[in-house]
Amino acid sequence: MATVLGIGRGPRGSGSAASLPVPPALRRKRRKELSTAVGFLSPWLIGFAVFFAYPLISTVYFSFTHYDGFNAPTFVGFKNYTYILSKNADFWQAARNTAWLVVVMVTLRTVFGLGIGQLIVKVRSGSGFFRTAFYLPYLAPPVAATIGFAFLFNPGTGPVNHFLGELGLPQPGWFTSPTWSKPSLVLLTLWGIGDLMVIFMASLLDVPTEQYEAASLDGANAFQRWRYVTLPNITPIIMFAVVTGVIQTMQFYTQAIVAGQVASGVVGNSGQQFQPGYPSGSTWTLPQLVYNIGFQNFDYGSACVISIILFVVAMAFTALLMRRRAGLVGED
Template sequence: MNQIFRLNNRKKETLTFYLLITPWLIGAAAFMLGPIIASLVLSFFEWDLISPAKFIGLRNFEEMFAIDPLFWQSLKVTVIYVLFRVPLSLIAALFLALMMNQKIPGIGVFRTIYYLPSVISGVAVSMMWIWIFNPNFGLMNGVLHFFGLPEPGWFSDPQWALPTMILISLYSVGSTAIIFLAGLKAIPDVLYEAAELDGASKIQQLFKITIPQLTPSILFNVIMLTITSFQIFTEGLIITGGGPANATLFFNLYLYENAFSYGRLGYASALAWVLFALTFICAFIVFKSSNRWVYYEGGE
């Protein structure tokens, strides 16, 4: 009798669970799974939102790889951005986390200040950078002029536009630093005490204890930074619009232009799936390589 009672309770709990998550499942199907499947289907069509969709098979992908030079330009710009932004952000975030891990009065206020840029609107931040790096009256060139240093064109110079984009991306490393800070808090103090007794310096402790213990956090941050870097869009749209001379034509921006400026929904959908494949491959390679360099205290 008790067994039947427990079984009925388990069924009720299971039913309650599914009822509670049903709104989320409906939303996920309607607003996530549905558009994903629709974009995959559209990638084999030619459609401008006005005329009826025309099936063209793999022609969108053929044009992308064989004909379209802007596809390769946007891919090159995005890959360069990812290759520089990810390691620089990791280094900056780790340095920031090490500072926020210090036991000093008011450190909680500083942690909040450093994290705030991660939650500020991307449009507002982009407008701020436009003013700071304006070549004529911007704050940055004003400081350089005061010290008698060369004043670059920043966003208006094809040679400086992409490096400047990479530079300003370091402004929002607060969320990455918070993950590192959580990892630092989980490192046992006895490891540092033992290292000090053995005469290890702070630098040796950093490379022999801190970084190896942080490798799970590093893995998570590398994957998340890789995904978000491939998806950069707002800064390119607001600050430069892809210019000058397509120097900041990021892949997501080119996808957006094809969809909503040129009315090529099918081609834009094909671009979206190429971006997904590229992001997935990079994240998968990082994840599969983690067994060689990620340390888990409890083993693999």
């Protein structure tokens, strides 16, 4: 039986390739190939270690310490986590605001980006002009765009409210109103929708035309062609837009804090202390809270706790979406 299975008792009948000695020339070739691969990967490996692995490990370490940036860190265990999750009211307000922005902003950006891309693809003439017109706002610096938007939507002197008043419509407080501040930030991000528009345009143009022709021959109407031909082909791009949108929105900082400064009148007045979240904490976001606790209150341990929470939530949400996407592909 052992002979039939090729498991001989002698060296010749061993039948196991792993037990055969590797020639020295082959070992040298493998070492050379490995060193060559590591050499080509070394820029990425160094960047990963310096800009991702080391900061991540340091953040986890400092989250268990009391560290003010001046004195040596002292180990405090889970006290920072207890303080942030149960004793810091600003954390939950910032978490609610961030969650609201993630749900509303990511959804609307994806829908508007896809819709505008679809419209421009269907335009027979002038598509280049519209593509450029919608993409240019994305190139505006975030600070300059936010300042311009804050002045346009100024409730007292801005042209937007003046135009609404001429039409007899309500004139919201926009960035000065706790009710309208977050929708105003959403409008600001929708104005710079050009990046998603270009990505969706490329994906729409990449859908095979023969599939549309086959669907038309089968009697499919316009909606059915979009539902059963366009949507399955662009689903990976929609997934990409949602995942990257969630990660970017969870890091939402610049526009929120600049809009609050402009609306509160702090911009241009040196020496004034600005409390993020204006008005009434409605624009508090978790990245702003990280800056406030870490660089204004010098409590780096608690700031690291919030950073870890952001990282874990973003990774979990990304993994959930990717798993859902893998399940849909498996069903297909």
